Amino acid sequence: MDLAVGDGKIDMKRNWNWSLWIGFFLTLAGFFSYQFFAQFPVTRDFPWANLLLFAVGAIFLLAGLVRAFVRPQLYRGKVFGSIFALLSLFIFGFFAYGVFYVLRQVPASLSAPRIGEKAPAFTLPDQNGKPTALMDLISPNGAILIFYRGHW
Amino acid sequence: MGFTYPLLSDADAGVIRRYDLLHRGAGPKGADIARPAEFLIDSQGIIRWVNSTDNIAVRARPEQVLAAFNERRGD
Structure with missing residues (x-):
């Protein structure tokens, strides 16, 4: 390639550094696909699908950056590649903070009922508004009491 | 439903x-909601x-819940 010859000005005919764009896109995909993958226990309990997208994105970004800095006469991307890489780092950091820190901020519940104790009795309205006592729900097989929140 | x-x-x-099981401020608009928890209760409560x-x-x-139930049903 001899496109970059000239009087030292930036040659607009340098190759597009697609690796950087693909890497940045994969980073965004890794972040925004969390809602999707959180629907399935296998990708929610540990967010490996998101982490895989981030990892592949990082490889592309790195490859793009190497091209941009090692052969700048052939490839674009020194400036926007660096910006993409920085943004990707921030996005990944935010993701990791959410998934590995915020989601684990669960109260200790030290006084929660324990194995061997009697489940504290209560009466609450059911989905039809009918007051329902815990004891009424316990069959000869027992009962499963689930405290949950959100849509899953 | x-x-x-x-x-x-x-x-x-x-x-x-x-x-x-209260998780303070964890709900929408900072509401207090439950933390997730599951209890298996036998016929005696x-x-x-x-x-x-x-x-x-x-x-x-x-x-997981079924396995816990099956492990304990004979006790």
Whole structure:
């Protein structure tokens, strides 16, 4: 390639550094696909699908950056590649903070009922508004009491 | 609504508090809501198995609860 010859000005005919764009896109995909993958226990309990997208994105970004800095006469991307890489780092950091820190901020519940104790009795309205006592729900097989929140 | 199990509403979180499962400010607009937890209760009302997660995204799976039930039904 001899496109970059000239009087030292930036040659607009340098190759597009697609690796950087693909890497940045994969980073965004890794972040925004969390809602999707959180629907399935296998990708929610540990967010490996998101982490895989981030990892592949990082490889592309790195490859793009190497091209941009090692052969700048052939490839674009020194400036926007660096910006993409920085943004990707921030996005990944935010993701990791959410998934590995915020989601684990669960109260200790030290006084929660324990194995061997009697489940504290209560009466609450059911989905039809009918007051329902815990004891009424316990069959000869027992009962499963689930405290949950959100849509899953 | 098609539920085959009772879905109870603890609107003022009274029962959630009594079970010490309140997660302060974790709900929409900073509301106090329950942390996830699952209890297996036997026919006498005694708790036989508890799952209290350390990650709110990780809940007991149905097969886990069934396994806990099957392990203890003979006791």
